[in-house]
Every structure is written in C-alpha cells, then in structure tokens.
Amino acid sequence: MDYQPVIDHMNECLKHEWTGVAQYSQASFLIEGVWREVYAKTFIENAEESFDHAKRVGEKISALGGVPVVTRNEIKQTRDLQEILKNSLEFESKAVEMYTKALELAEGDRALVVFLENILEEEQDGVDEFTKLLRGTEAMESVSTKSKSA
Template identity: 80%
Template sequence: MDLQAVIDQLNECLKHEWTGVAQYSQASFIVEGVWREVYASTFQDNAEESFGHAKLVGEKISALGGVPAVTRNEIKQTRDLKEILQNSLDFESKAVEMYSKALELAEGNRPLVIFLENILEEEQQGVDEFTLLLRNSGSADVSASDSKTA
C-alpha cells in the first residue's frame, strides 16, 4: 500500500465532503414553495452526513500522518428543484467513485478497507435515494420556483 497515495486520495474525498456540506446546506436554504417542507430537511441531513464524513476522513488522514485539506470544490447552485436533485445524484455518484478509488489504494490494510467500505455504503445509499427521487420526476412539477440559477 502506497501510504502517500492513500492520503492524497483521502484528501480528495475530504474536499468533496467539504463541498457537500456547503452545497447541501445551500440547497436546504433556497428550496421554496410547496416542496420546501418535503426537501429542506433532506438536504440538511445530507449536509450533516457530509460533515460527519469530513470529520471521519480528516481524523483518518491525521492518523495516517497526513494533513487534512481545508479547501473544497466548486459548488453547484440553482433554484430549480429537479436540477438540485440531479446535482445531488451527481455529487453522490462522484463520492462513490472517489471512495472506491481510495478503497483500491487501501488494499492490504484491512482496518482502513473496512473504514472506507462503511463510508462507501452510505454514499451508495445516497445514490439510491436520489435515483429514486428523480425517477419519473418528469411527470410531476418539482420546480422550487423559477429556473433561474443562484
């Protein structure tokens, strides 16, 4: 196992999680209309999950001798609920990809593999959740307001 490669990938995961904290929080703030009550708490829960993952990954990076990243990636913003849901699916899918790569790099370190598998399982649940929310959403009006971007 190349320890530095693992730390570098974990830092990419950490930056992604910091992005999730901001992106999901923003979505919970701006969703409006009749869908606010339905979705605001979902987005806030996802922001809290991202923060929880960030804490775990940051602590693991430190335990492995690295320095946790404090930067994040670009945040996607829109007021269109269907786009928010699609951005969320894309975000969760990217997380699955990133943790899968970290998992491959961690081969040979069973405790680290288990640690990453647990996070990966939660990220896959996010993919499943947003996939189901988006399925057949074209038949219902899920516009949070108008289609202007924030």
C-alpha cells in the same frame, strides 16, 4: 505500506465532503414553495452526513500521518428542485466513485478498507435515494444519458 497515495486521494475525498456540506446546506436555504417542508430537512441531513464523513476522513488522514485539506470544490447552486436533485445524484455518484478508488489504494490494510467501505455504503445509499426521487423525471433521464456516455 506507503500511505501517501491513500492520503492524497483521501484528501480529494475530503474536499468533496466539504463541498457537500456547502452544497447541501445551500440547497436547504434556497428551496422554496410547497416542496420546502419536504426537502429542506433532507438537504440539511445530507449536509450533516457530508460533515460527518469529513470529520471521519480528516481524522483518518491525520492518523495516517497526513494533513487534512481545508478547501472544497465549486458548489452547484440553483433554486430549481429538479436541478438540485440531479446535482445531488451527481454528487453522490462522484462520492461512490472516489471512495471506490480509495478502497483500491487501501488494499492491504484491512482496517482502512473496512473504514472506507462503511463510508462507501452510506454514499451508495445516497445514490439509491436520489435515483428513486428522480425516477421518471427529465432530470433522471439526462443523468442516465450522461453516465452512459462517460
């Protein structure tokens, strides 16, 4: 199996995870007011999950003979809680999309498929959680409209 396409795409996943570390950490720093106690811990936990995924993906890239990237994508920053939650849902949805593609590229290597499925399941849990948090809000409605037009 030619692992280079998988390595290249996993490096894109890794960039996304590095972005999650920064974006979720920043959200935990910026959240203020009565919701700080509720959400600051949630965002730090999400940053830690992104860091865990980054470590696992980086190790796998190295094991496959690649060099893990150290760059990240641009982070979205805001003090508005609804916007932070919307950005979080978009981030998790993008991760699901990216790991789904990685799974397609890994077809034929069962161990790699299982590795990616485990991360994909955690990313889907994030989508589910942010979907529930946003349900019934204007932010959720704008995300739904955006995904339907894509």
